Amino acid sequence: MTARILLVDDEPDITGTLEYNLRREGYETQVADTGQQALALARETPPDLVVLDLMLPDLSGTEVCRRLRQDDRTRGVLVLMLTARGDEIDRVVGFELGADDYVTKPFSVRELLLRIRALLRRNAPDAPRAETAREDEVVFGRVRLDPPAHRAWVDDEEVRLTALEFRLLATFIERKGRVQSRDALLNDVWSIHADVTTRTVDTHVKRLREKLGEAGHYIETIRGVGYRFRARPDEETAP
Amino acid sequence: MTARILLVDDEPDITGTLEYNLRREGYETQVADTGQQALALARETPPDLVVLDLMLPDLSGTEVCRRLRQDDRTRGVLVLMLTARGDEIDRVVGFELGADDYVTKPFSVRELLLRIRALLRRNAPDAPRAETAREDEVVFGRVRLDPPAHRAWVDDEEVRLTALEFRLLATFIERKGRVQSRDALLNDVWSIHADVTTRTVDTHVKRLREKLGEAGHYIETIRGVGYRFRARPDEETAP
DNA sequence: CGGCCCCGTCACGCTGTTGTCACGCGGGCG
DNA sequence: CGCCCGCGTGACAACAGCGTGACGGGGCCG
Numbered sequence: 001m002t003a004r005i006l007l008v009d010d011e012p013d014i015t016g017t018l019e020y021n022l023r024r025e026g027y028e029t030q031v032a033d034t035g036q037q038a039l040a041l042a043r044e045t046p047p048d049l050v051v052l053d054l055m056l057p058d059l060s061g062t063e064v065c066r067r068l069r070q071d072d073r074t075r076g077v078l079v080l081m082l083t084a085r086g087d088e089i090d091r092v093v094g095f096e097l098g099a100d101d102y103v104t105k106p107f108s109v110r111e112l113l114l115r116i117r118a119l120l121r122r123n124a125p126d127a128p129r130a131e132t133a134r135e136d137e138v139v140f141g142r143v144r145l146d147p148p149a150h151r152a153w154v155d156d157e158e159v160r161l162t163a164l165e166f167r168l169l170a171t172f173i174e175r176k177g178r179v180q181s182r183d184a185l186l187n188d189v190w191s192i193h194a195d196v197t198t199r200t201v202d203t204h205v206k207r208l209r210e211k212l213g214e215a216g217h218y219i220e221t222i223r224g225v226g227y228r229f230r231a232r233p234d235e236e237t238a239p
Numbered sequence: 240m241t242a243r244i245l246l247v248d249d250e251p252d253i254t255g256t257l258e259y260n261l262r263r264e265g266y267e268t269q270v271a272d273t274g275q276q277a278l279a280l281a282r283e284t285p286p287d288l289v290v291l292d293l294m295l296p297d298l299s300g301t302e303v304c305r306r307l308r309q310d311d312r313t314r315g316v317l318v319l320m321l322t323a324r325g326d327e328i329d330r331v332v333g334f335e336l337g338a339d340d341y342v343t344k345p346f347s348v349r350e351l352l353l354r355i356r357a358l359l360r361r362n363a364p365d366a367p368r369a370e371t372a373r374e375d376e377v378v379f380g381r382v383r384l385d386p387p388a389h390r391a392w393v394d395d396e397e398v399r400l401t402a403l404e405f406r407l408l409a410t411f412i413e414r415k416g417r418v419q420s421r422d423a424l425l426n427d428v429w430s431i432h433a434d435v436t437t438r439t440v441d442t443h444v445k446r447l448r449e450k451l452g453e454a455g456h457y458i459e460t461i462r463g464v465g466y467r468f469r470a471r472p473d474e475e476t477a478p
Numbered sequence: 479c480g481g482c483c484c485c486g487t488c489a490c491g492c493t494g495t496t497g498t499c500a501c502g503c504g505g506g507c508g
Numbered sequence: 509c510g511c512c513c514g515c516g517t518g519a520c521a522a523c524a525g526c527g528t529g530a531c532g533g534g535g536c537c538g
Binding site for chain 3: 162163164198199200203204207223224
């Protein structure tokens with residue numbers, strides 16, 4: 001079974017070169033030059049791997065990745081990100097997005113081809129990713145997160161989180177034990193730097209708590225400061 | 240638990256640079272310049288990750304990797320390979336060796352650091368922050384403060400402080416040993432420059448003392464001037 | 479095109495926090 | 509020795525901050 005690869009970039013030079021080389025190696029390829037198109041194609045017939053540029057005309061690459069993870073049909077697709085600022089890479093391959101690999105621009109085509117091959121083989125049918133998949137999971141008390149699959153559980157009961165909620169929860173867990181001001185959260189989760197008087201953060205924290213049920217108590221309110229995710233699941237703070 | 244990283248390369252330049260950078264990020268490092276030495280060290284106390292050069296004086300990097308995978312003690316260790324001729328990479332990250340990632344020489348240190356961080360996090364059991372949080376703590380006698388977490392303890396008993404009280408206490412400790420006039424405190428803690436006739440400061444000092452219990456005596460009243468936090472916990476001032 | 483889901487905003491009500499006041503005490507200064 | 513200013517203290521009312529339910533717009537999918 002030859003692998004199918006979806007190339008997403010608005011630069012024809014890049015997709016062209018990659019397509020040529022990948023086909024020469026026996027892969028089937030598809031090309032999309034916008035995020036929307038990429039999502040449509042991926043949902044139509046999920047590829048084995050998506051090479052995803054971060055800079056796209058419509059949606060950002062991170063957004064595309066997020067939506068891929070949210071759809072059952074495309075959840076398991078491997079994602080290799082192209083380009084990321086150094087300080088973004090952590091989020092790209094970390095809790096939040098769970099991309100499987102990345103290559104920074106300018107990149108050598110050879111390098112990219114090698115990484116694609118490595119990813120596909122690591123994920124090959126008879127070499128189940130079971131082991132590595134486990135390692136990608138994040139467990140905190142009764143909460144379990146699988147960033148690459150973009151799924152969440154509480155007590156082994158799956159919880160359906162929206163993209164935003166997932167991002168919020170991932171950020172909380174990543175920064176557990178430390179208070180996050182509303183401003184900080186708006187920066188990191190919403191990617192906006194606005195002075196805020198709205199109750200947006202509060203509302204989404206409420207929704208997240210609601211969906212997490214008992215585990216919602218992991219999110220503590222520090223009045224006048226912000227929110228804090230518990231440092232440890234069994235921790236008891238002063239009354 | 241900070242991660243332990245074993246660097247294996249016969250180039251002191253490389254190991255030196257990496258060691259410096261990794262330590263700066265809080266990792267523990269070990270260095271080996273031969274394959275045999277690397278294996279010995281790894282078996283002695285298995286590290287969390289091995290950065291492994293392919294070109295070594297005695298054993299090849301691939302051979303070292305293979306033996307690491309064969310030994311029960313070191314089987315689970317993450318391996319990041321340095322340098323590989325293009326046509327070798329397939330074997331390195333493939334079934335045969337099963338390295339977890341690779342970086343080709345010449346490599347950017349930044350790139351390598353990012354990949355190391357990504358690997359470790361993906362593989363981190365838990366509590367990646369526990370240790371670093373410690374470093375942010377402020378300890379003064381029986382009082383302990385954790386500003387990022389916005390928590391306070393007296394004799395390891397957590398004390399619940401309001402945002403204002405926390406700010407006040409932090410300011411005191413920051414300016415310990417020096418008298419703070421009520422005006423100064425209103426400036427720094429309340430961020431207002433008002434002529435003061437109110438008993439606001441006094442009231443909050445009282446509340447803070449109350450919550451601190453015995454440790455409340457760290458805050459001394461300097462009649463006619465203001466308040467002063469002790470310079471040292473064991474200090475006794477003349478009555 | 480229509481329905482659904484997601485998300486931002488708003489208003490309302492509650493609770494903990496905070497500023498103020500009055501009172502009493504005590505120490506220093508005249 | 510006594511008075512006065514400064515400080516501790518308890519009470520209290522206003523208020524800000526937060527939880528919550530509801531609403532409407534907008535985007536995505538069928």
